[in-house]
Amino acid sequence: MININLKIHTTHMETIIKNEVVNALKIYIERMGSQNKAANSMKGVSSATLSQMVNENWELITDEMWRNVSAQIGYKSDKWQPVETGVYTAFKKVLTDVQINSLVMAVTIDAGSGKTFTAKHYAADNRNVYMLCCNEFWNRKLFLQELLQTMGRDYTGYTVGEMMHEVVYNLKKQETPLLILDEADKLTDQVLFFFITLYNQLDGECGILLTATDHLDKRLRKGLKLNKKGYKEIWSRLGRKCVELKRCNATDIQLICEANGVNDSKLISEIIQDSESDLRRVKRKIHAVLKR
DSSP states (O other): OOOOOOOSSOOHHHHHHHHHHHHHHHHHHHHHSSHHHHHHTSSSOOHHHHHHHHTTOOTTOOHHHHHHHHHHHTOOOSOOOOOOOHHHHHHHHHHHHHHHTTOEEEEEOOTTSSHHHHHHHHHHHSTTEEEEEOOTTOOHHHHHHHHHHHTTOOOTTOOHHHHHHHHHHHHHHSSSOEEEEETGGGSOHHHHTHHHHHHHHHTTTSEEEEEEOTHHHHHHHHHHHTTOTTHHHHHHHTTTSOEEOOOOOHHHHHHHHHHTTOOOHHHHHHHHHHHTTOHHHHHHHHHHHHHO
């Protein structure tokens, strides 16, 4: 989650933060292709509001709106320093390969290894990349609404069939688009079957990457064993395997510690031993150590 505290008082520090948000917003607008598409990709934000932010007409923009925009464009004001771990480097290579060559793959990795972090950074740094953080409560309509919103497309009044057509039509128009379905194992079978439709209509024209923990691999193999509807088709389109990435190691954790102000070798060893290679745990431990 984004952690940002913007107050209404026009202090020097707040102006600096707002300028940082605006700079991040400009990059986001450029990546989306237009101000209207950027606004359409956000919830509760109009194109007029983005225009006011970019043009520094800030008087009527509330704290809540600043926080809302900041969260949705991925701006962070905290002091945490990210590090390009081995997982980050390996996963970024996969993402690049899938996008450039319009491949279809599934990648699994342990929770807390930086999978979502890496995917978000890649999406923020590259054009025509659309990332969905999947939820188990999504039905087909919600899935397509979230996808169209991420793409900056208006879906008002569309049926499920019309939304799917809009998704495919817009992806086909783009140069090497990439669709990332993060935590794809949370999708219900009904929504996961959309993957087959997307593959069939976008094969060779759009990269599609499913990411999850090893639960996705186990679920797919179980579905195959039980001969469940659609699972053979999904498994075949994924190349009959899920690519497993290695978890973070001690060297990665040491680099993260040093980048975030922990340089004592004993403290670093303590964090490594306690973290179980979970970067969320690493962050909490570093925070605790720095408060001592």
